Amino acid sequence: MNQTPRGNRLHIALFGRRNVGKSSLINALTNQDIALVSDLAGTTTDPVYKAMEILPIGPVLIIDTAGIDDVGMIGELRIEKTKEVLNKTDLALIVTTKEYGIGSYEKEIIETIKEKNIPIVVVENKSDIQEATTEKRREKENQNYPFVEVSAKNGEGIDRLKEKIIETAPKEVEISLMDGLVKKGDVVVLVTPIDSAAPKGRMILPQVQAIRDILDHDAFMVVCKESELEDALGRLSRPPDLVVTDSQAFSVVSKILPREIPLTSFSILFARHKGDLEELVKGVKAIENLQEGDEVLIAEGCTHHRQEDDIGTVKIPNWLQRRIGGKLKFSWVAGTKFEEDLTKYKLIVHCGSCMHNRREMLNRISRAKAAGVPMVNYGVLIADVTGILDRALEPFKLIIKEI
């Protein structure tokens, strides 16, 4: 169940006052007793992220915003924290009760969510114990949002809520890896070097995801190492429709593969899957304008164990400085933190963002754009540094005009 990467899950955030039963609602939705439930208001204090399966919705990431629901919390701070969560939210559940209806608290949150164009479902919990006043009924009727009455306690209305979530959730949460590149009946060759850096006994996530996505497109595939590529091509009765290789093997593969066969890399597939390939390619072109002393922000989606030759702190700074022939000033951020004021930077280099969903990455790209700062990601930058970018982008040229 928890094998689906976090970044590929539908992100559902619950907003509501402290005592409307958000934690009980999560338990009722998931049929599990995992959220901390208490009769005391505000048992949990920070937004909590939980990867889970809601049948029949599928893998989701629930964001329990218990920490930012305090009506006593100063409005501005609450809005700021809400916005932080909303940067990654695909669907917002406003949880209320008959007693509260859509009061000023709920309206404030709804206004913030509306600015971000995120779909909303209003959930009125505790249907088993409370009666709405006439005034609250009227308020409710004035709302145009999908609305469901539930009792998290006895399970009433939970199935209706799941149906509403399915109806309301955005359909285009993700662009799949192979969308527009592979169609039914196509033959794809995946080239996956198995060297000392490859994890023992398993494939890495991008390869596994690519295999699954090719199957989802009703296409066939051959998976081989670069050393077996010639042999594999010779055994096929027709040339493959697409070849995808690990970036490290790109130059070897591109020499073996006839020029007319489309070739790209896993990291370019992911750059589009997670972000906006067009913007990231514009970002890599901006490297030419960097000058000695310019500030560059390197952003990573999580704090991970750094190896000696770490990509974010060693390799990328070295590549960039070698390219411009001078020293640059680097800053680093990791995790959910992304600097408020980006204007001092001349370039932002972002990791592949496997822990983020597409919405969050797009949000970061548009914030960089609004601040006038070009942004590139590791995948596109590595493709550029290793001289493979142009050929690796060719398969996308029919889909994305501006690259």
Ligand code: SF4
């Ligand atoms: S790509 Fe980003 S989010 Fe994924 S492991 Fe690396 S640093 Fe973390």
